[in-house]
Structure formats: structure tokens, C-alpha cells
Amino acid sequence: xNVLLDNFPEFRDGFIGTVSITAVSSVIALVLGxxxxxxxxxxxxxxxxxxxxxxxxxxxxxxTLLFLIFFFVVPQVFFSGLSPFVLGSLALGFYxxxxxxxxxxxxxxxxxLGQAEAARSIGMSFPQTLRLVILPQATRSVIPPLSSIxxxxxxxxxxxxxxxxxxxxxxxxxxxxxxYSITPVFIWVALGYLVVTFVISGLFRLLERRMExxx
Amino acid sequence: xxxxxxxDAPGPKAVVRNRVYAVVGGAAxxxxxxxxxxxxxDTGNLDAGMWDIFNYAGIRQNIADAxxxxxxxxxxAAVGSVVLGxxxxxxxxxxHRPVRWLATTFIELFRSIPLLITIxxxxxxxxxxYSMWALALGLSVYNGCVQAEVxxxxxxxxxxxxxxxxxxxxxxxxxxxxxxxxxxxxRAMLPTIISQLVVTLKDTSLGYIxxxxxxxxxxxxxxxxxxxxxxxxxxxxxxxxxxxxxxMCLLLSALATWIEKRGRRAKTGIAVASAAPAxxxxxxxxxxxxxxxxxxxxxxxxxPPATGTVAxxxxxxxxxxxxxxxxx
Numbered sequence: 001x002n003v004l005l006d007n008f009p010e011f012r013d014g015f016i017g018t019v020s021i022t023a024v025s026s027v028i029a030l031v032l033g034x035x036x037x038x039x040x041x042x043x044x045x046x047x048x049x050x051x052x053x054x055x056x057x058x059x060x061x062x063x064t065l066l067f068l069i070f071f072f073v074v075p076q077v078f079f080s081g082l083s084p085f086v087l088g089s090l091a092l093g094f095y096x097x098x099x100x101x102x103x104x105x106x107x108x109x110x111x112x113l114g115q116a117e118a119a120r121s122i123g124m125s126f127p128q129t130l131r132l133v134i135l136p137q138a139t140r141s142v143i144p145p146l147s148s149i150x151x152x153x154x155x156x157x158x159x160x161x162x163x164x165x166x167x168x169x170x171x172x173x174x175x176x177x178x179x180y181s182i183t184p185v186f187i188w189v190a191l192g193y194l195v196v197t198f199v200i201s202g203l204f205r206l207l208e209r210r211m212e213x214x215x
Numbered sequence: 216x217x218x219x220x221x222x223d224a225p226g227p228k229a230v231v232r233n234r235v236y237a238v239v240g241g242a243a244x245x246x247x248x249x250x251x252x253x254x255x256x257d258t259g260n261l262d263a264g265m266w267d268i269f270n271y272a273g274i275r276q277n278i279a280d281a282x283x284x285x286x287x288x289x290x291x292a293a294v295g296s297v298v299l300g301x302x303x304x305x306x307x308x309x310x311h312r313p314v315r316w317l318a319t320t321f322i323e324l325f326r327s328i329p330l331l332i333t334i335x336x337x338x339x340x341x342x343x344x345y346s347m348w349a350l351a352l353g354l355s356v357y358n359g360c361v362q363a364e365v366x367x368x369x370x371x372x373x374x375x376x377x378x379x380x381x382x383x384x385x386x387x388x389x390x391x392x393x394x395x396x397x398x399x400x401x402r403a404m405l406p407t408i409i410s411q412l413v414v415t416l417k418d419t420s421l422g423y424i425x426x427x428x429x430x431x432x433x434x435x436x437x438x439x440x441x442x443x444x445x446x447x448x449x450x451x452x453x454x455x456x457x458x459x460x461x462x463m464c465l466l467l468s469a470l471a472t473w474i475e476k477r478g479r480r481a482k483t484g485i486a487v488a489s490a491a492p493a494x495x496x497x498x499x500x501x502x503x504x505x506x507x508x509x510x511x512x513x514x515x516x517x518x519p520p521a522t523g524t525v526a527x528x529x530x531x532x533x534x535x536x537x538x539x540x541x542x543x
Contacts, residue, residue: 043225043233046241060413060464062420064431065457072438072449077258078251151327158329162424169332182340190328197327 003180004188010171015192017167021089022154022196028093029153033100038130040105051101058098063156066091067163088160092153099149107142108134140211147204151197158193168192260450264443269455274437281433282459288351288419288429293412295355300362305392307367318363326360331421333357338425346427350419358415365407369400369488405478407488409471413464420460430456 004011040051058066070091075082111134119133161169168189175185225233255261268274306318325333334353342349373396381391401408422429428436434456438449478487 042236043229044236044240046237046244050240050244056465057461060417060461060468061457062417062431062460064420064423065434065453065460068423068431068435069453073260073453076449077254077260155327155329158331159421159424162331169329169335172332172335176335176339182336186332186336186340189332190324193329193332194327 003175003184007171007175007178010174011168011188011192013166014161014168014171017085017161017165017170018154018157018192019196021085021092021157021160021165021167022150024085024089025092025096025157026150026153028089029096029100029149032093032097034104036097036101037104037108040101041108041130043126055098055101058095059102061095063091063095063159066095067159071163084160084163084165088157088163088165092157092160095156096149096153099152100146103142103145103149104138106145107138110141111137140208143204143208143211147201147208150200150204154196154200155193255450259444259446260448262444265446265448265451268437268441268443268448268451274441277433277437278430278455278459281428281430284347284427284433285416285419285422285429288347288354288422288427289416291347291351292354292358292415292419295351296358296362296411296415297408299355299359300366301397303359303363304366304370305397307363308370308392310388322360322363325356326364330354330357330418331424334421334425346422346425349425350422350427350429353421354415354418358411358418361411361414362408365404365411365488366397366400369404370396372403373399402478402487404488406471406475409467409474413467413471416464416467417460430459 036051036054039047040055042048067088070087071084074087074090115133115137116129119129124132157167158169161167161171161173164170172185172189176182252261259265269278303318303322306314307322309315309318330353333356334350337353338346338349342352377395377399378391381395386394419429420431423431423435426432434452438447438452441448475487
């Protein structure tokens with residue numbers, strides 16, 4: 001108990017850090033993932049190839065390696081002066097985007113063929129079909145896997161802590177450096193993550209219920 | 216992509232339009248890559264000297280040792296997680312409430328805590344001088360919990376008649392579980408189990424943070440200790456190490472896909488799980504769809520709701536034959 005009360009400001013900052021890096025990288029992953037999924041199902045070969053390469057490469061690369069790239073190569077070569085928070089969110093967002101892409105793509109595949117055929121037969125173009133008919137229906141079946149992906153993202157954000165982004169893992173490290181015994185620290189950090197993941201799965205369950213439709 | 220949901224076979228106008236998009240899109244992608252390569256070479260990251268370092272026997276030896284260290288920890292964690300997975304899955308399906316309760320708590324707890332935090336806590340708290348064992352133990356605990364859920368889904372997917380028949384023969388619960396249900400569950404879930412092993416392999420890179428000299432840690436040491444023309448060879452090292460990682464993971468997931476294809480051919484009446492390819496550090500669960508739907512869904516396997524690719528070759532004999540794959 002003392003660990004938490006004596007170091008509450010740091011814990012609070014860590015918790016806020018975890019929540020904000022999760023939120024920012026979720027947005028990045030979602031936007032990028034949907035764009036990539038659009039590329040992967042498009043009739044244009046180069047885009048499809050790019051999407052496939054992106055997903056295969058990022059899904060088989062350890063996230064830690066991606067963090068290494070973003071913290072040691074990107075500032076040197078491309079954009080210097082980005083804060084660790086931005087770099088961490090980008091690494092996490094890029095990594096997760098490949099999973100989002102796959103979820104969205106398989107969601108698109110669950111939409112019955114007749115829907116797209118009907119859309120085309122009334123003269124809709126590809127973007128119209130995708131935007132007005134397919135994606136809204138795909139969203140429903142994509143929500144459960146997305147919820148798991150974002151919970152995984154929350155847990156993965158711990159790695160950002162090891163790369164000097166202020167979040168809960170950083171707090172755990174700080175506390176063990178200050179000589180507190182690891183068990184209570186572990187319990188508090190675990191509780192912090194449980195809160196975030198419970199909120200996420202609750203939100204998604206709510207969303208799922210609201211979008212539920214008899215088929 | 217012949218029969219896509221989204222578009223028909225294109226007509227002449229669409230063919231032309233698609234070609235235009237292809238050229239424009241292709242040009243944009245090429246431009247992006249060229250820009251990246253130009254920036255890299257402008258900053259001297261692609262100079263010959265940067266790649267020369269891999270000609271030194273010492274550095275090659277370092278990398279070989281690191282691959283070995285990574286594989287060692289992966290082997291330990293793979294065995295540990297599968298064994299723990301079996302124990303926990305059996306525990307979760309136990310008839311004794313305390314055992315069931317304990318297994319469930321353990322799984323839920325360690326599955327929802329970031330792996331890195333578990334590993335770090337084990338390292339700092341118990342195994343400070345044995346980073347390899349801390350890493351292997353942490354990986355085993357976390358992945359064991361995931362494997363347990365995979366196996367549980369597999370056991371639930373075995374037709375009920377199997378266990379009923381076994382009980383009718385007078386088998387004990389243990390015999391039913393180990394002799395009848397478990398082999399069929401493992402067979403049905405083998406692709407998913409291997410996909411989870413890919414995740415385990417990727418997660419060995421967390422050894423970087425507890426200073427275990429695995430591949431990534433070695434990469435950083437090489438990159439930050441070898442000065443070439445006043446620059447550190449981060450880019451070349453990352454390219455080399457990244458290639459090694461991606462190759463190892465792809466090989467393992469190819470194995471999963473191969474087994475899945477093989478499983479589809481045999482007719483057992485139990486759906487073979489689709490090889491949800493290497494998911495995230497924890498996303499495997501995501502691909503499986505297990506965590507979102509808690510125990511509730513008895514009956515069928517908790518397979519990914521979204522992927523329409525679940526093998527349902529269930530037309531075979533409803534009972535299915537135990538484990539013996541009919542190799543054509």
C-alpha cells in the first residue's frame with residue numbers, strides 16, 4: 001500500500017501515460033489499418049502488393065525491434081526532434097495497423113457476395129460500394145477481433161515504457177530502482193492495466209450491442 | 216482475388232482506369248521507397264563500410280551466438296508454455312471447484328498483464344542473476360495461459376459423443392481427458408498452437424529489456440559499439456537482424472499453414488482451426504477470438520468469428536476417428 005501512497009504522483013502520471021499512448025496509437029492503427037485493408041482488397045495490383053508486404057513484414061517483426069528502429073533510426077535519418085511519446089505511439093500504431101488491416105479484411109470477406117453485387121447492379125462505383133455498403137456491414141463482424149487487438153495494444157504499450165516513455169511499466173522500473181519490494185509494485189501495475197483493459201472491453205461490448213442487428 | 220466481394224471482372228473501361236491507378240499508386244509507393252533509401256544513403260547509413268562489419272568473424276560469431284541464445288530461450292518457453300497450457304486447460308475443466316477456480320484465476324490474471332511486466336517482475340524479484348530463466352519463465356507463464364485457452368476451445372470442439380462413449384466404456388475422467396479428448400483437441404488446434412509459438416518466438420525479443428543477450432540485445436550492442444566513419448551502423452544491423460527474425464517467424468507460420476492444409480484433408484468431423492498467422496505480442500488471442508467471448512460459448516469451437524475461413528469439413532463420420540489421420 002505504501003508504495004502507491006508514497007509515490008502516487010508518479011503512478012498517476014504513469015497511468016495517464018498508458019492511457020494516452022494507447023489512445024493515440026489506437027487512432028493511428030485504426031486509420032492506417034483501414035486504409036491498408038482498402039488497399040489489400042482493391043483491384044490495383046501495386047497497392048495490393050504493398051498492403052500484403054506491409055502486413056507480412058510487420059506481423060513477423062518483434063515489436064521491440066520496431067521500437068529500436070523508431071528510437072534509433074527515425075530520429076537520425078528522417079525526423080529529428082520527435083518526443084519519445086510520439087515515436088512510441090508511431091511504433092505501436094504501425095505495428096498494430098497490420099493486425100487491424102487483417103481484421104478489417106476478413107470482416108469484409110464476411111459480407112455476403114450478393115450485397116456487393118446488388119450495389120454494383122444499381123450502378124455504384126467501387127469507392128461507393130466500399131463506403132456505403134460493405135464497410136458498414138463489415139464493421140459489425142470486425143468489432144470483436146478489434147476489441148482483442150486493442151486490448152493487446154494496451155498490453156504492448158508496456159514496451160514503450162522501456163524506451164523512456166512515461167507509463168506504468170516505467171513506474172514499475174522506477175519503484176524497483178528505488179528499492180521497493182517487487183510484489184506490491186507488480187500488483188498495483190497489474191491493477192492499472194486491468195482497469196484500462198476492462199474499460200476497453202466494456203466499451204466494445206457496448207458498441208457491439210448497439211450495432212447488433214438481426215440477420 | 217478472382218471472386219472478390221467488391222468488384223466484378225473489370226470491363227475495358229475499368230481495365231484502363233485500373234491501369235492508371237496502378238501506375239499512379241505504384242509511382243507513389245516507389246517514390247516513398249526511393250525517398251527513404253535516398254535519405255538513408257545521404258546520411259551515410261548505406262555506405263559500404265556499414266555492411267563490411269558483417270565480414271568480421273567476431274561479429275558473425277556474435278550473431279550466431281545470439282541466434283542460438285534466442286532459440287534456446289524459445290525452446291524452453293515453447294515446451295514450458297505447452298506443458299503449462301495442458302495443465303491449466305485440464306485444471307479449468309476439472310470437476311473440483313477449487314482447482315477450476317484456481318486455474319481460471321491464474322489464466323485470467325496473467326493473460327491480462329503485459330508480458331513485459333511479468334518478465335521484469337520475475338527478473339527483479341526472483342531471478343536477477345538468471346535472465347535467461349526469467350525470460351523463459353515469463354514467456355511460459357503468459358503463453359501457457361493463452362495455450363490453455365486454445366486447448367480448452369479445442370476440447371470443447373470435440374463432439375460430445377466422444378466423451379460419452381468413453382465414459383460408457385468405463386473410462387475414468389483422467390482417461391477420458393488424456394486418452395480421448397486431449398489428442399483430438401491438440402490435433403484440431405495444432406495450427407493455432409504453432410501460431411502462438413510464433414508469437415512466443417517474437418516475444419523472446421523482450422529479453423532485450425532484461426539484458427539477456429539474445430538477438431535484439433546483441434544487435435543493439437553491435438550497433439552501438441562499432442563505430443564506422445563516425446557513425447553507428449544501426450540501419451545495416453537492423454536490416455540483418457530483422458531479416459533473421461522475419462525468416463524464423465515465416466518458417467514457423469509456414470509450418471502452421473501446412474499442418475492446417477493437411478488437417479483439412481483428413482475427415483474427423485472436428486473443425487481444424489485456421490492458422491491465425493503470427494499475431495501481436497499478445498494479439499494471438501485476438502486472432503483466436505477467445506478472450507472476447509468468455510467461457511459462455513460451449514458447444515462449437517471458439518473460432519474467429521470474423522474469418523470466414525474456418526475449415527468446416529465436418530461432413531465426415533460424426534464420431535470421427537481418434538487422432539489417426541487418414542493420409543491419402
